[in-house]
Amino acid sequence: WLPADRWQDPERIERWRPLLERIEARMELRPEGPGASALQELVGGIKMLTGLSPSLTLKAGSPLLILGSPESAARSSGEWNTLPLAEEAYVLRIKMADEDGNQACPKAEYAILRGGSERGLLYGVFALLRLMGTQPHGPRESDIAEAPRNPLRMIDQWDNMDGSVERGYSGGSIFYRDNRILPESDRIIGYARLLASVGINAISVNNVNVHREETKLITSSLLPDVKRLSDIFGRYGIRMFLSANYAAPLELGGLDTADPLNEDVKQWWRRKAEEIYAAVPELGGFVVKADSENRPGPFTYGRDHADGANLLADALAPYGGTVMWRCFVYDCHQDWRDRSTDRARAAYDHFRDLDGRFRDNVILQIKNGPMDFQVREPVSPLFGAMPQTNQVMEFQIAQEYTGQQRDVCFLVPQWKKSLDFDTFLNGAGSTVKQIAAGKVHPFTRSGVAAVSNIGDDDNWTGHHLAQANLFGFGRLAWNPDLESDVIAAEWSALTFGVDTPAAKFVEELLLESWPVYESYTAPLGVGWMVQPHYHYAVDVDGYEYSKWGTYHFADRTGIGVDRTMATGTGYVGQYAAENRDIYESPAECPDELLLFFHHVPYTHVLKSGKTVIQHIYDSRFEGAEKVERWIARWRELESEADHERFLHILRRLEGQAENAKQWRDVVNTYFYRKSGIPDERERMLYA
Template sequence: MRSLLLVVLSAGLAIAEDGLNAWLRYAPVPGASGNTFPSAIVALNKTKSSPVYIAGQELQKAASVVVGSLDQYMTATNSKYIPGLEVDGFWLNVKGSSVQIVGQNERGALYGAFEYLSRLAQGNFSDISYISNPSAPIRWTNEWDNLDGSIERGYAGPSIFFKDGYVVDNVTRVAQYARILASIRINGVIINNVNANETLLSDRNVQGLGRLADAMRPYGVKLGISLNFSSPRGFGGLDTFDPVDPAVIAFWGNVTERIYHAVPDMAGYLVKANSEGQPGPLTYNRTLAVGANLFANAVKPHGGIVMFRAFVYDNHINESNWKNDRANAAVDFFKDLDGKFDDNVVVQIKYGPIDFQVREPTSPLFANLLQTNTAIELQITQEYLGQQDHLVYIPPLWKTVLDFDLRVEGKPSKVQDIISGERFKRPLGGYAGVVNVGTNTTWLGSHLAMSNLYAYGRLAWDPTSDPQAILQDWIRLTFGLDPAVLSFITQMSMESWPAYENYTGNLGIQTLTDILYTHFGPNPASQDDNGWGQWTRADHNAIGMDRTVSNGTGFAGQYPPEVAAVYESLETTPDDLLLWFHHVPYTYNLHCRKTVIQYFYDAHYAGAETAQTFPVLWSTLKDKIDAQRYEDVLFRLNFQAGHSIVWRDAINEFYFNKSSIPDAAGRVGNHPYRIEAENMKLCGYKPVNVTPFEMASNFRAITTSSKSKSGTASTKVDFPSGTYDIGVSYYDVIGGKAKYQLYLGDKKVAEWKGDNEDHLGHAFSTMLDGHSATRKTSKGVEVKKGDRLRIVGSPDGGELAPLDYVVFLPAGKGIVD
C-alpha cells in the first residue's frame, strides 16, 4: 500500500488537466513521505454498492485507514459507543500511524474518508480527533435537465442524465458526479427540470431511473425527480388533475409504487406548481398545501420527502397599480397555510423574494412558517450572475442570508437555524442548490465556477463556516499549494461578487440584466413595463420600489416587527437595499453622502476597473498552473474584463439619459480614447442603429453591407506615439463566425473569429445587444501618431462582422475606457 501511495504522490503537475476530477485530483503533496501515512487499510464492508466500500477505494488512491459505520466499528473492534454522532456525521481520529474513520452510518463513513483525504491533499498531517455532524438532513442539488438533453440555465453542455427523450444508457458521468457530490456531503439530487416533462414517468424512463440510482447509490447520493402536476391528465389519460379526485390520487399512488420498485431508496419529489404558467392545485381552487400533501401521502410509506417550491407568483401583474408587488407573493400564498403541510413536506424557499438576484433582502417567508418544514433554495448556476463567463464567487452573498436574524417573536432567528429545523423544532429542513452540471469536463463550464459548488456543499453541512476559508481549501485542492496561487485566486474570488454588483446593479435595484431574453447582458429597460414584476419604477425624477407599509406595497410589513421597522424607514434602511424598499429621487443622499445617481456612476466604473485586474492577476500564475486550465480561465477573465465595460457603459448611459444628471467626474458619455466605428472611413460597411440604444457606444455600430463580402473600416490614428493596449469592441452573435483582422499600417496586429460560442457557455443572442457585445484586446502595441488603422471584417452566415468602436489605452497608465 505504501508503495502505491508514493507513486500517487510523485505524479507531476505539468500534465494538462481538463477539470473532470474537480477538487478530487489527489495531486502531489510537497514534503510527503511514506512515514506520513498509515500502512494498512481495513474497510469494514466489502459490498461494492456500499459507501464504506467506496470509502476504502478512495483511500487506496492516496492513503490507508480503518473505515466503517458505527455499528461495523463497534462489532469489529469491540469498542464502546461513540457519543455525539448524528445521522450522516463522522468521527475522524488520527493518532500517529493509527487512523479511524467512523460514520454514524455508511454515508457518514464515506464523508469522513473524503475529509481525511482532503486534509492530506492540503498537506495537513497533524494528529487530530473530532466529530463532525451536518447542520441539516436535506442537502440536495436541483438539476434543471430536460429529457431532450438540453438544460435550462445550463452553461456546460448537454445533460449527463438524459438524451433524446430518455434516460441515458451510459451512466459513467453520473457516477463521477455522485462521487464529487459525496466529497462535499451532498446526499440527494433532483435530476430533472422543475418545469417537468410528464414522459419521465414512462416505463422506459422509470427503468432508467433505477439505472441512475444504482450509479449514485455507492456514494450515498439519493435520486429524486421533479413532477408535472397535470400528469394525470396529460400522461395518465384522465380528464382531470384535481388533487382531491380519487382517480388522481390513485394515479399518483400507482406511479409512486412503480418508481419505488425501480428505486427503493428514492429521495422523493420536487414540485413546482401554479408558477410561470405551470399547472397546480389552484387550477381547481385547492390550496397549495392540498397539492403538496397529495404527493406526501404517496411517498410517505416509502420514507420519501416532498420538496414544494414557494416560487409561486402571477407573471401578469399590472405595474400601473402602485400596490402590486411580485415580492409579496410567497408570503401571500403560503403564510395562511402554515401548519397544514404534512410532516414529510418541505417548503423550498428562494433566498430572496424575487429570483436569484445579485442582492436581495432575505425572504420574509422564512419568518412566517413556524409550523412547516423549510429549506433554502440557492443557485450555483450563475443565471443572473454572468452565466459562468464572469467570475462571481457567490458564497459571501449566501452567507448574508444564512446569517440574517429575522427576530421572529423577538428572539434570535437566523435563517440557518430556521432551515435546519432547530429554531421551530421541525423534523426536516435544509438546502437545495440549483447546479445544472453538463457533459463539459469542467462540469459547470468554468474551472473557477466550481468553487461555488464546493462551497455550497460545505455551507450546507456547516453554515457557520467562513466563505474565504472554504474558498482557500478549494484552491489548494484544485490548483495546488503554491502561496501565490492561493493569494491571487483568493483575491480575485473575494472581490468578484462586489465587483459584479458594482458594474451591474446597485443599491438593491437588482442586476438590471435582460429579464425578457437571456438573463445574461444588460438591458435596464426590460425590468419595467411588463407583468414579470421585477420593476425599478425608474422615471425622469426618481427610481426604486416603494415597499413600505405607509406608502408602498406593504412588503416591509411581511417581516417581524424589529426587521420591518428597519426597512420601513429611509434613515435605517441600509444603502445596499435602499432601492429595493424605497422610491427616491436620483439626487437623494445616501448614508455614504453620495447621491443615488452619482453612486451608480462611480460604482459601475469601480466594478469594471476591478474586473480589469482579474486577467492581470491570473497572468502572474502562468507557470504555476497547467497550460490547459490556465488558458481556459484566462480566456474567460479577458472576456469578463471586456463585458464589464459593456455593462458599465450601458447602465450609466441609460440612467444618464433617464435622469439628465451628468456624472460629476465627467466620464459618462465622454470617451476620449475611443474611435467610433461609424465615424471611420467605411468600405463595404454601413452604420446601423442599435436597440436598445445604450448597447452601443454613441448608440450606433456598423455591419458589412453584404452577407458574402468583406468590409473595411479605417482611420488615421491621432493619439501621441507610444505603447497602447488596443481594444476592438464588436458583437459576437449566434448564427455565424465572422473573421476580423486588425492592421496598423501594413502590420497585422491581430486576427480572430467571432466564435465565443465555441469557448463560452452563456446564452447567446442573434442581435446586436448587451449579450453579444464583447471586446478583443491586443496588449502592448507600439503606435505612431499618423498610423493608418484598418479593420477588415469578413461576414459569415448571419454574423455580419459587426463593430462598435476601437479604443487606444496607454499601456501601464491604468486607464479604462
C-alpha cells in the same frame, strides 16, 4: 477538487507514510453501499496522491477504519472512541508521533475514523482526503468530530431529457440525450463522487419545468432506467428525487382532471406511487413546481397549495417519500401599469396562511429571496414564517443572474448573508441557518437545496472557477458557519496547489468577485436590468414594461420600488418588527438594499455619504476597473498555472471585462440621460 496531483515532495509522503500503507476496515461490506465507496475513495485517493497502494484488511464490526498500525491505534482510548454518533456523523483522530516534540515537522502515527453509519464513514474519508490535499505538511488538527448541520443537503438539476439544461451554462446534460436516460458513465459516477465529497445527500435529476417527455419518467418504460441512476447515487449515500408534473393524471392517466380533492385523482396517484416504489424503493420523492410560470397546479380547480401538496404527500407516505413543494408562485402575467401588485409579496401571500395544513412529509422549498436569484435581494420573509410547516431554502448555484459562468462570481458570501440573517421570527437568534437546521421550529424535515451549475463541459462548470460555487454550496450546507475565506482557500488549494501564487490569487479573486459583479450591474438591490429571457448582458429597461413584475421605476428624479407600509406595496410588513422597522425607513435601510425597498431621488444621500447617482457612477467605474486589474495580475501568473487553465481563465476574464464595460457605460449613460446630473469626477459619459 478531489486531490488529483501526485505529491512531488518525498518528505510529505514520509510524514503521512504510517497512514498510507496499511488500512484495517471494520464494517459489514455491501458491494453497492457507501461503505464500499468509502474504501475505494480512500485507497484510490492515497494512490493518486502518493503512488502508494495500502494493504487492506477487512473485519466485521461497526463502521470504522484504522490507518496505520492497529496495535498502536488500540492504545487510543477514552470517551472519544465510544461516543454515540448520528448517522451521518464521523469522528477522525489523527495521532502524531511527535505531538509534543517536533512541531515543525510532525509525523503521523495512526488514524482512526469512525462513522455513525457507512455514510458517515464516507464523509470522514473525504474529509481526510481534503486534509491531505490542503494540509500536506501534516494535519494541524488531530481530533475532528463532525456532523452535518442540515438534515437535507440537496442539489436540483434543471436537466431536460432532450439533453438541454434550463439555465445551464456548461454544456449539455450528463444524464440525458435524445429523450433517453444515458447509461452509467464516468461522468455520472464522477458527479456522485463530487457531491458526496462535500456532503450532499439528495439530488433531483430533472428540471422542475416537467415537459412531455420528462412526465414519463414515472412510467414503466423509464422506471428501470430511473432505478439505474438512483443506484449510482445510492452508492454515494445520495437519495434521488424526481420532479413531477402536477398534471400527470391528465397527461399519463387519461383522467379529465387533476383536482386534488377528486377521488379518481387520489386513486391515480396512489397506484402510481405503488408502481414507482416497486421499481425504485429508495426514491426520495418528488419536487413540484405548481401554479408557477404557467405550470399546472391546484389553482385550476379552485384548490390551494396545501390541497395540491397533500395529494402527492398522501400517495408517497406509505413508502417514506417526501414532497418538495416549491413556493415560487407569482403572477407572471402582470400588467406593468398596475402599481399595486408586487411580485415580492407573492410567496408569502400565497403560502403563509396555509401554515399547519401541510402533511408532515411535505417540505416547502423557498427561494432565498422574494424575487428570483438576483445579485442582491433581502431574505424571503416566508422563510421561518410558518412554524408548523417544514421548509428548505433554495439557492441557485447556476449563475443565471450573476454572470452565467462567464463572469466569475463566487456566491458563498451571498449565501452566507442569507444564512446568517436573523428573521427574529421566534425571538433573536432565529437565523435562517438555524431555521434550516430545524432548530427554531419543530421541523421534521428541513435543510437547503440549490440549483446545480454543472454540465458535460470538460471542466464541469463552463468557467473553471465556477466549480468553487458547487464545492462551496456543499461545504456550507454541511456547516453554514464555515467562513467564506476558508471555503475559498480550501477550493483554491485543492485546485491550484497549497500555498502556490496561483492559489493565493484565485482565493482573493473569488472573495472579491460577488461585490465586483454587483458593482457593475444593477445598483443598490434594484435588480434585473438584464436582457429579457437570456439574463446575461445589460438592458436597463429590458424588463421595465413587461409582464414579469420586475421593475425599477426610474424616472427623471429618482429610482427604486416603494415597498414600504406607509406609502408603498406593504411588502415590508411581511417581516418581523425588528427587520420591518429597519427596512421601512430609508435612513435605516442598508444601502445595498435601498432601491429594493424605496423609491428615492438620485440626490438621496446614502450611509456611505455619496448620493445615489454618484454611487451609481462610481461603482460602475470601479467594478469595470477591478476586472481589468484582475486580468493584469493573472497575466503575471502565467508561469504559475498550467497553460490550459491559465488561458481558459484569461479568456473568461477578458470576456468579463467586456461585459463589465458594457454594463458600466449603458447604466451610467442611462442614468445620466434620465437625471441630467453629471459625474462629480467628470469621467466619460455618453450624453
